[in-house]
Amino acid sequence: xxxxKLDRRGFLAGAAGLTxxxxxxxxxxxxxxxxSASAGVVRDLVPAVQKVGQISFTLDSAPAGFLTFAVxxxxxxxxxxxxxxxxxxxxxxxxxxxxEDITINFGTGMSxxxxxxxxxxxxxxxxxxxxxxxxxxMNFKVFQKMEFRNALITEIGFPALDAASKDAAKMTxxxxxxxxxxxxxxxxxxxxxxxxxKWLVSNFKFTIDGLNTNFVSKVDAINVKLDYAAxxxxxxQLVRINIPNIKIRIAEAHAQDFVAWHxxxxxxxxxxxxxxxxxxxxxxxxxxxxxxFRMDLSxxxxxxxxxxxxxRTDTIRQTTAQLYCDKSIFSFKV
Numbered sequence: 001x002x003x004x005k006l007d008r009r010g011f012l013a014g015a016a017g018l019t020x021x022x023x024x025x026x027x028x029x030x031x032x033x034x035x036s037a038s039a040g041v042v043r044d045l046v047p048a049v050q051k052v053g054q055i056s057f058t059l060d061s062a063p064a065g066f067l068t069f070a071v072x073x074x075x076x077x078x079x080x081x082x083x084x085x086x087x088x089x090x091x092x093x094x095x096x097x098x099x100e101d102i103t104i105n106f107g108t109g110m111s112x113x114x115x116x117x118x119x120x121x122x123x124x125x126x127x128x129x130x131x132x133x134x135x136x137x138m139n140f141k142v143f144q145k146m147e148f149r150n151a152l153i154t155e156i157g158f159p160a161l162d163a164a165s166k167d168a169a170k171m172t173x174x175x176x177x178x179x180x181x182x183x184x185x186x187x188x189x190x191x192x193x194x195x196x197x198k199w200l201v202s203n204f205k206f207t208i209d210g211l212n213t214n215f216v217s218k219v220d221a222i223n224v225k226l227d228y229a230a231x232x233x234x235x236x237q238l239v240r241i242n243i244p245n246i247k248i249r250i251a252e253a254h255a256q257d258f259v260a261w262h263x264x265x266x267x268x269x270x271x272x273x274x275x276x277x278x279x280x281x282x283x284x285x286x287x288x289x290x291x292x293f294r295m296d297l298s299x300x301x302x303x304x305x306x307x308x309x310x311x312r313t314d315t316i317r318q319t320t321a322q323l324y325c326d327k328s329i330f331s332f333k334v
Contacts, residue, residue, distance in 0.1 A: 053138030056189035057104065057114070059131040063190050064114040068170060069105035070133050073146055073180040076100065101154060103174045104133070108292050109196030115332040118173065121153040121226060122330040126238040128152050128178070140188040150178035153226055156330075158283075158295070160221040161204045169199045169283065171293075172223075194334055198286055205288075206248060208279035208300060211257040217318065218249035219281065222295070224328065243325045246297075252307055252317040262305040262321075276301050276326070291333055299326025 055067040077094035084091055117129055128150040135144040157172030206216045227240040250258060265271045277300040283293040304322040 051137065052135050054136040054140055054189055056134040056136060056142075057106070057110075057131065058134070059111065059114055059117065060129055061131075062111065062113060063193055064131070065106065065110035065192050065194070066189075066196070067104050067106050067133070070102065072100040072102040073133075073148060073177060074100045075180065097179075099177050099179050101174050101176045102133070102148060102151070102180075103172065105170045105172050107168065107170050107196060108199050109192050109194045110334075111193040112334050115334060117153065118156055119330050119332065121238075122156070122224070122241070122328065124238055124241065126152055126226060126228070132183075134189055136189045142185050142187055142189060145183050145185055146180055147183055148175075148177035148180045151175040152228065154228075155226065156224045158222040158224075158281075158293075159201055161201050161206075161219040163202050163204075163217045165201050167201050169201045169203070197292070199283070199292055200286065203284040203286060203288060205282040205284060206279070207282075209277050211261065211277070212254065213250075213279075215251040215254035216248050217251065220247040222246060222281075241327075243297075243328050245303075246300075246323045246325055248321050248323070249318045250321060252319045255305075255319045255321075258302065258305060258319065258321050262302050265302050266305075271301060273299075293333075294331045296329040296331070297325050298328070300324070 055070055057064045057067050057070075075097050076099075078096045078098065079092055080095040082091045082093070117127075120127060130147070130149045130151065132145055132147045134142045134146075136142045153173060153175045155172070155174035157174075159169045159171065161169075204219065206213050206219055223244055225242045225244075226238060227242065229237055229239045261277075265275060276298075279297045279300050281295045281297065282291050284291060301324050302321060303324060304320075306320045306322075308317050308319070
């Protein structure tokens with residue numbers, strides 16, 4: 001690496017660190033203006049080879065918990081090409097800077113303020129927040145830190161669920177910062193606001209009003225996307241929350257309610273708003289009673305029902321149902 005330059009790749013959990021570079025915006029100074037322009041300042045921001053033991057997340061200056069993965073926040077320039085008459089080569093220059101979305105992965109144990117950020121965005125009250133992501137060794141000593149400013153959530157991802165799996169469950173959050181900057185490292189990360197409890201992808205409950213859903217064995221991952229209108233400022237307002245279609249798997253021998261619903265709603269055409277259903281998806285602890293998170297679902301309509309192909313096998317036959325969903329409300333318990 002040449003002196004005076006930073007590696008601009010995002011950091012990955014288990015790899016050497018978190019990056020993200022910011023130019024001067026408003027009252028914030030760029031990385032290189034924090035102290036003198038000496039090479040020593042730059043070296044302070046570039047750690048030796050490290051192994052990530054902890055990834056700490058701070059929201060609005062308050063500890064928000066620990067992450068399992070984080071990437072993004074890098075600054076990139078918009079390259080503009082300019083053809084000059086009489087010259088063979090095209091001249092190029094940078095006409096602006098933009099910052100990548102930041103993606104983080106997390107489980108239980110985050111702060112109430114963090115989950116409130118998700119809940120308020122779900123309800124259409126998206127509010128920008130600032131914070132920081134710090135990479136630390138196993139002894140909690142910080143070796144890289146990136147601060148972000150005025151971030152808005154753009155995507156909320158819920159894990160794929162499988163009653164037969166023993167894998168840990170994690171949620172994903174993507175947010176767009178107004179800008180980021182690397183800061184000088186030092187100090188340690190504090191304790192998590194709450195104890196992180198065990199959460200598995202097999203621990204869930206899916207319900208639809210009036211239907212037997214006790215034999216739903218799988219639910220595909222659900223990624224909720226938030227769209228904003230561009231204006232004089234970076235974003236003027238949240239204009240759409242897109243709840244994706246939901247795909248589930250049910251034991252065929254216990255799918256009679258879904259077969260009847262599909263016949264009435266799709267084949268017979270009784271699919272007006274009054275015929276749509278409500279339901280919920282609960283993400284549970286290992287006791288299968290305590291809710292960590294819940295998605296209340298409304299405007300549910302079935303549009304496809306596909307039994308497994310006919311073939312000789314010892315595997316229990318399943319049916320795949322696909323549903324659309326108009327609206328969802330997110331809730332949590334900490």
